[in-house]
Amino acid sequence: MADRTIEDRLREEYFDLLPNIRRVIEQLEAEIKYHLPPISHTLARHERLEVTSRIKECESALGALRRRQEGGTFDSDRPELYSLSRLRDLAGVRVLVFPPSRLAEVDQLLCEQFSSWTSDPFRDENVLGHKYYGLCPDASDEIQGEYQVASMLTGLFWEVEHEAIYKPTPSLKGVARSLEMQQHSQDVYRALRNFEDEFERLAKQEKSGS
């Protein structure tokens, strides 16, 4: 029988971890939703706040761990180096907010509630949003959770980029790291940010004038 590959071993690990991942996502989503009503109940008609959650799928987790290695390649002589439990986003909650001033409020509120969590800035500094990771000790002391607070327009862009392009075609995921795509992504983030800032400026102007 052929030796098991690193990928085989990681798939087995994934399904061992899955019950814990489920507990973390349930706990994290519930906690975040519990804390948000003071903001969500005061939103103006044009303001938005949405909470979504997802468990990273098995092949997506394997791909993410492989792409963390320089050259996107596991060292088959050293399988002990790799564990999916090192990924911080196996259980992830995303809070999408519009406009930016509300985003800052949500970020501050959740920072206070998750004060022991670690900030993990987005790779692209033009992204309007924040990302944190940490443990939900009531759910698991092994699996870390991640939550993101991001601008709604950026989140919807990610849905197209990740959900419609990369998720059905995981082999394309590395495209995002190419210098050309990084440049184009920066342009998109900057444009979305400019749109949101200007929208908010005009909305405030309208409010103060009325």
Place this chain on the structure above:
Amino acid sequence: MKQDLLRQAGYAYNFDRMVYFNREARKAFSVEFVEDNGEEELKKRIQEGGEPNGWRFYFNSPPSDAVRRELERALG
């Protein structure tokens, strides 16, 4: 721009392995190496000769033998 330097020197991007590679020169640059080094350094490395046998990899951390073998197989 770094991407122009690489393109003009005949390097293509392999998005599965996230390396810029040139089969003729048998050289490959990881995205991490490209991101972490300046244009002058990159230009110098592009102009360097290749290995007499096999590929030359420009990585921040030199790849192990097993990783080299796998990359050489993948890059053709």
